[in-house]
Amino acid sequence: MVPIMMTISPDALALTSRLILHVDMDAFFAAVEQCDHPELRGKAVIVGGSERGVVSACSYEARKFGVHSAMPMAQARRLCPLAVFVPVRMSRYAEVSRRVMSVLERFSPLVEQASVDEAYLDGGGLERLFGSPLQLGLAVKQAVLQETGLTCSVGMAPVKFLAKIASDQNKPDGLFILTTDQVREFLDALPVSKIPGVGRQGTEKLALVGVRRVGDIMGYPEHFWRDRFGKWGELLYARAQGIDPRPVIRETKAKSEGAENTFAEDSNDRAEMKRWLMDQAERVGRRLRREGNMGRTVTLKIKFNDFTLRTRGTTLREPTASTRVIFETAAHLLDQEPLPRSVRLIGLSVSNFSQARRQLPLFPTRNGPAGEPLDMALDKALDTIRERFGSSALVRGRIFGFRKQS
Ligand SMILES: [Mg+2]
Structure with a gap:
């Protein structure tokens, strides 16, 4: 004492x-789902990504069964098998x-x-x-x-x-x-x-x-x-x-933008990891551009099958919001990383923000229609298409045909 x-x-x-x-807000994501879908009201609702991810949110009805956020989805399913499981709709929240x-x-x-x-x-x-x-x-x-x-x-x-x-x-x-x-x-x-x-x-x-x-x-x-x-x-x-x-x-204002995915099965396949990094760079780049942000630090995050976590970052000379630069930087970090165990989750983030300033290289060699470098023109074109037709309307060649898990 x-x-x-x-x-x-x-x-x-x-x-x-x-x-x-x-x-x-009370049980926010779950409450939004119950509000948008009246048939879910009064029911145990669990919001989460893939089966191997974790619970993002759950309604109070589900909490009575011992379910809580950040709990592995499989465990939540065991505790409350009759719950309604719904995917995360981040843009709605x-x-x-x-x-x-x-x-x-x-x-x-x-x-x-x-x-x-x-x-x-x-x-x-x-x-x-x-x-x-x-x-x-x-x-x-x-x-x-x-x-x-x-x-x-x-x-x-x-x-x-x-x-x-x-x-x-x-x-x-x-x-x-x-x-x-x-x-x-x-x-x-x-x-x-x-x-x-x-x-x-x-x-x-x-x-x-x-x-x-x-x-x-x-x-x-x-x-x-x-x-x-x-x-x-x-x-x-x-x-x-x-x-x-x-x-x-x-x-x-957000201070960083990131994306991550838990694999459906643990993986040792670097090519598969890079396809995910491309998909994540696409999402992160688009959010940065939409908010008018650019970041100088790109960080790679790897979670191994024993749940140990490794993060590796690198700081660029110029801030970026380019999907290609984000992807290439993260992919380079992955190349340098030994993988002693199989990988459960991979993610990337961009931080160290500065406000987007149109700073073009003095002698751009490859230009798009508006005179900006080709990267920026391509990003802009893809962003416009996705704003109009949804994010799955168009995927870059590298991830084409690769089915999304979560
Ligand atoms: Mg809350």
Whole structure:
């Protein structure tokens, strides 16, 4: 048992002026499917890719059987064989997500999208418009429901990490408000695993020093945490005092684009892996071009059949959104990679973004119709065709005839 010595600095919790909302859609992908397909309502719905992939989302009806997201699909099928299994429709979820975000922007000029189904709102000064925090929270939930037909859970607290924890307290369709004077008591009793970034490994490490509740963290002085756990320890010590200075930042742009596929069967076939990389480069390149992004870093990701993961990245001299450059860079990384075991999953991503700038080589040798290099012209032509006829309308020669698995 850890001796508890309370050494809270008097201003640690004096953040009364701040009110942050964390809005988290309930079982988002599954809820969208149930909303779009009324026959799925009230049923166990599991959203996932291929049979060998993992569960992307599941309805609350499915959770009763112990199914949760990130669980292998095969296991989900064993636990809940009568569930309705539906494929992931990412573009549809992105569309609903944009509607949710635009609803939230009616409430606060400061909305930070944290993921496809989560956002932080700065609630400072909103009481004059919407009344008490309770009224504000209810109004947000009501507006989201009216606009999308979907429920969300809202957490309200003086700082970001507490708002996030709060939104999880009464899920689904929850509302949980944590006022400044309740924070200390709330944190003392809170399991450390609830702090974002602690995870299962962190929880185990903390258990070794007898720390199970957030309140226990205060039983050791700050230097103990710094010496033993470095930056992570310092962060924990701050969180245990309710400190989280991160502001809500209006920043919705993605910082990377990626794609990956789990093979139907583990593979040693480099040619097959490259066909997948081509398909992924196609998807990633198209998303980059659509958003007007270019990235300098291309990363290859390989998961072996023993679930060990290897990532290899390379930074290009010029940022790119070209399908060919992305593919060739990833394929080159794959060529250099020994494959000691068969491969279960392969993926690539592009990061290190800069805004797309039309920077043409001084002496382009191969030009397309608009004077841009041939690559760019080809990408543009293929993008236009796909916008009009769907993404399977046209595949480059390299992947032609290769059946998609997920
Ligand atoms: Mg959610």
